[in-house]
Amino acid sequence: xxxxxxxxxxxxxxxxxRLGLIAGLAIVVALATTLxxxxxxxxxxFFYSPSDVATREVVPGQAIRLGGLVKDGSWVRNGDNNVxxxxxxxxxxxxxxxxxxxxxxxxxxxxxxxxxxTPDGKFAATNVLAKHDENYIPKEVVEALKASGEWHxxxxxxxx
Amino acid sequence: MSIELGHFALILAFAIAxxxxxxxxxxxxxxxxxxxxxxxxxxxxxxxxxxxFAALIQAFVTSDFSLKLAADNSHSxxxxxxxxxxxxxxxxxxxxxxxxxxxAFGAMVAAFGRRLPSDLLSLVLAxxxxxxxxxxxxxxxxxxxxxxxxxxxxxxxxxxxVLQDIGLAIHPPLLYAGYVGFSICFSFAIGALISGRIxxxxxxxxxxxxxxxxxxxxxxxxxxxxxxxxxxxxxxxWFWDPVENASxxxxxxxxxxxxSALVMEKRNALKIWTVFLSxxxxxxxxxxxxxxxxxxxxxxHTFASDPTRGLVILALLALIIGGAFVLFAMRASxxxxxxxxxxxxxxxxxxxxxxxxxxxxxxxxxxxLYPLLLDAIAGTTISVGAPFFxxxxxxxxxxxxxxxxxxxxxxxxxxxxxxxxxxxxxAAALAIFLTILISALGGISISLAPLGLLLGFWVAFxxxxxxxxxxxxxxxxPAESWRRLVGLPRSAYSTAIAHFGIGIAVLGIVxxxxxxxxxxxxxxxxxxxxLSGYTIAFDKSSQVQGPNYxxxxxxxxxxxxxxxxxxxxxxxxxYVASGIPTTEAAIGTYGFSQLYLxxxxxxxxxxxxxxxxxxxxxxxxxxxxxxxxxxxxSLTDRxxxxxxxRRAIKAMPEPxx
Numbered sequence: 001x002x003x004x005x006x007x008x009x010x011x012x013x014x015x016x017x018r019l020g021l022i023a024g025l026a027i028v029v030a031l032a033t034t035l036x037x038x039x040x041x042x043x044x045x046f047f048y049s050p051s052d053v054a055t056r057e058v059v060p061g062q063a064i065r066l067g068g069l070v071k072d073g074s075w076v077r078n079g080d081n082n083v084x085x086x087x088x089x090x091x092x093x094x095x096x097x098x099x100x101x102x103x104x105x106x107x108x109x110x111x112x113x114x115x116x117x118t119p120d121g122k123f124a125a126t127n128v129l130a131k132h133d134e135n136y137i138p139k140e141v142v143e144a145l146k147a148s149g150e151w152h153x154x155x156x157x158x159x160x
Numbered sequence: 161m162s163i164e165l166g167h168f169a170l171i172l173a174f175a176i177a178x179x180x181x182x183x184x185x186x187x188x189x190x191x192x193x194x195x196x197x198x199x200x201x202x203x204x205x206x207x208x209x210x211x212x213f214a215a216l217i218q219a220f221v222t223s224d225f226s227l228k229l230a231a232d233n234s235h236s237x238x239x240x241x242x243x244x245x246x247x248x249x250x251x252x253x254x255x256x257x258x259x260x261x262x263x264a265f266g267a268m269v270a271a272f273g274r275r276l277p278s279d280l281l282s283l284v285l286a287x288x289x290x291x292x293x294x295x296x297x298x299x300x301x302x303x304x305x306x307x308x309x310x311x312x313x314x315x316x317x318x319x320x321x322v323l324q325d326i327g328l329a330i331h332p333p334l335l336y337a338g339y340v341g342f343s344i345c346f347s348f349a350i351g352a353l354i355s356g357r358i359x360x361x362x363x364x365x366x367x368x369x370x371x372x373x374x375x376x377x378x379x380x381x382x383x384x385x386x387x388x389x390x391x392x393x394x395x396x397x398w399f400w401d402p403v404e405n406a407s408x409x410x411x412x413x414x415x416x417x418x419x420s421a422l423v424m425e426k427r428n429a430l431k432i433w434t435v436f437l438s439x440x441x442x443x444x445x446x447x448x449x450x451x452x453x454x455x456x457x458x459x460x461h462t463f464a465s466d467p468t469r470g471l472v473i474l475a476l477l478a479l480i481i482g483g484a485f486v487l488f489a490m491r492a493s494x495x496x497x498x499x500x501x502x503x504x505x506x507x508x509x510x511x512x513x514x515x516x517x518x519x520x521x522x523x524x525x526x527x528x529l530y531p532l533l534l535d536a537i538a539g540t541t542i543s544v545g546a547p548f549f550x551x552x553x554x555x556x557x558x559x560x561x562x563x564x565x566x567x568x569x570x571x572x573x574x575x576x577x578x579x580x581x582x583x584x585x586x587a588a589a590l591a592i593f594l595t596i597l598i599s600a601l602g603g604i605s606i607s608l609a610p611l612g613l614l615l616g617f618w619v620a621f622x623x624x625x626x627x628x629x630x631x632x633x634x635x636x637x638p639a640e641s642w643r644r645l646v647g648l649p650r651s652a653y654s655t656a657i658a659h660f661g662i663g664i665a666v667l668g669i670v671x672x673x674x675x676x677x678x679x680x681x682x683x684x685x686x687x688x689x690x691l692s693g694y695t696i697a698f699d700k701s702s703q704v705q706g707p708n709y710x711x712x713x714x715x716x717x718x719x720x721x722x723x724x725x726x727x728x729x730x731x732x733x734x735y736v737a738s739g740i741p742t743t744e745a746a747i748g749t750y751g752f753s754q755l756y757l758x759x760x761x762x763x764x765x766x767x768x769x770x771x772x773x774x775x776x777x778x779x780x781x782x783x784x785x786x787x788x789x790x791x792x793x794s795l796t797d798r799x800x801x802x803x804x805x806r807r808a809i810k811a812m813p814e815p816x817x
Binding site: 035103 | 503540758766
């Protein structure tokens with residue numbers, strides 16, 4: 001515990017110590033910034049509406065978020081496999097999901113799904129986001145619907 | 161009548177806070193007279209806000225639906241505990257809770273701070289009053305919880321069923337106590353900047369408050385995580401949801417603050433940085449409040465999104481944080497820098513700790529705010545998900561955890577790394593041995609998981625090694641060693657326990673991430689499924705009636721790998737008043753592991769069933785509990801008792817500038 005210190009070397013003035021400290025800090029911060037920027041470039045997920053998917057090229061396999069309304073009468077369940085159509089009024093996109101859908105998943109309601117496009121032009125969802133209020137429509141979906149002119153606030157007036 | 165009294169009490173508290181703010185900032189030099197006045201004001205604010213909070217609780221408990229808040233958020237059939245917790249299960253009520261905790265902390269400063277120098281005490285209380293005035297004013301003018309509803313409805317609209325859980329009674333009050341507790345550190349920082357009184361004694365006064373708030377925040381976050389894992393039916397414990405990040409950022413900054421205040425207290429160094437962190441930590445708490453309350457994030461925590469409220473909170477935020485930083489920029493250069501130390505020393509290790517924690521906090525901040533900024537500026541909607549945070553956060557935490565066990569082993573001023581390493585050899589050897597043993601038993605190939613385990617064991621054993629080393633176990637007779645161990649200061653124990661808790665949490669995170677198994681299948685009553693050695697038998701499906709819901713229920717019998725059976729019940733509830741369905745997962749805890757059963761929608765008698773086996777997941781929350789417990793233990797240390805260090809001021813007669 002009380003070993004004589006081995007680092008009692010000469011040559012480090014106060015100024016050099018401070019410079020060394022600042023250099024060390026700068027290196028760590030620079031590394032972290034690089035890391036954050038690289039991760040941001042690779043890991044962010046863009047939000048698409050079915051119209052966006054129809055008009056823009058989406059690379060199959062790339063992670064995206066798809067948002068819109070679940071088309072009435074489109075939800076087919078086969079065991080734990082679900083197929084439904086996401087619509088924004090202009091374009092439709094068939095999505096599939098294996099697992100238990102959130103409690104508030106309903107036809108005619110808003111939905112946000114994470115996943116990617118398959119080569120045959122369908123959407124494979126890996127996660128369908130839970131929502132917490134039956135009147136609640138995700139902000140992204142509202143904006144997508146507004147953009148496609150399918151936003152009818154009266155049907156969602158209780159969305160607060 | 162009591163509603164109006166409650167409303168009036170809150171208005172009165174707002175008025176007193178305003179007077180205290182103005183008076184405090186004008187006359188803080190006037191000694192005992194003003195500090196006594198402000199102390200009484202702080203206690204009065206507490207009494208008044210408590211009265212208005214009690215009025216709300218009374219209206220909810222008695223189902224007085226002439227109170228609009230109760231009519232919107234309560235229901236007469238709700239169990240009593242949810243009637244009470246429903247008070248803060250909405251925007252207006254949660255703001256009252258926020259103010260309530262703020263005034264409680266202010267009153268605590270008034271009660272325990274009698275020994276503080278009167279100018280610093282006055283400035284701290286004036287700053288607290290300023291915060292009370294700002295947030296009580298916000299509550300009164302933009303989110304009045306006392307609005308009446310005429311004519312009153314016969315029945316309330318009920319609380320969001322997801323919130324009808326014991327978690328709501330525990331998680332928000334703890335989290336808010338953590339958030340708001342850091343306001344004391346903020347007020348101390350403002351007081352120090354205005355008065356120029358910033359010395360080791362200052363750090364000694366601030367640190368207990370930082371520890372207390374950090375303890376509440378740790379509990380609040382881990383409770384929230386546990387609640388989400390069983391209630392939301394997402395089957396995870398952390399999602400890097402912006403709202404989770406909003407509570408995690410002050411935690412990271414607060415953890416850094418605890419450590420830097422330690423350097424300041426012991427060595428009179430890192431003064432400017434500690435003051436800066438005090439401001440940053442509370443600013444992040446405010447940012448969290450803004451993100452959650454303004455409704456710009458879509459999450460379970462967003463009760464209502466009224467844009468004007470968001471703007472008002474943003475304006476308050478800009479004023480408080482902006483003002484604090486302007487003051488900091490003006491005054492920080494006047495603070496004298498203190499003790500010198502070599503790069504390899506306890507101070508150096510704590511700087512490293514602060515550097516990594518602050519950088520990690522920065523990374524989380526970027527990931528959380530970037531989508532919001534991009535949306536506001538460019539109109540592009542993106543989401544920054546878990547992969548971003550996992551990558552950046554882990555990359556920053558790994559080096560921190562590697563050097564963590566060295567920290568407490570190093571001496572102040574100038575230390576010997578080799579000596580510290582020698583004393584950690586035992587811990588390292590044990591960690592490597594256990595990791596290899598587990599990997600060999602589990603037949604695991606080289607992957608990240610064993611490295612994660614190694615890190616967890618290293619941190620946990622390294623924490624214990626410090627205690628063992630200080631007891632000189634094996635080098636002196638055991639009885640003597642035991643006496644030394646018992647005689648160690650509580651601060652040594654709290655350090656060791658907190659660091660041990662981190663190691664435990666890391667182990668839980670690694671184990672549950674690497675070895676979680678999941679099965680989604682359809683089951684008819686009478687059928688069974690297998691997962692990770694557990695046999696899950698679906699016994700029967702039935703309809704049951706709860707107090708304010710009906711439920712579709714599945715009864716299961718679980719046979720564990722080691723034998724032994726137990727029954728578990730999973731439900732899909734539909735709440736009568738709102739028609740909202742919720743999933744009540746069945747959770748069986750086996751040792752430190754959990755089996756998690758979720759019932760899907762029925763197709764006649766067939767149910768989709770989702771089953772997770774989450775090995776050692778409870779270690780995550782256990783680790784958090786250990787950390788919070790360590791915080792509580794360190795608060796009982798005689799040397800850290802709040803407001804106690806009067807003698808220390810005499811012993812350390814550093815002049816105020």
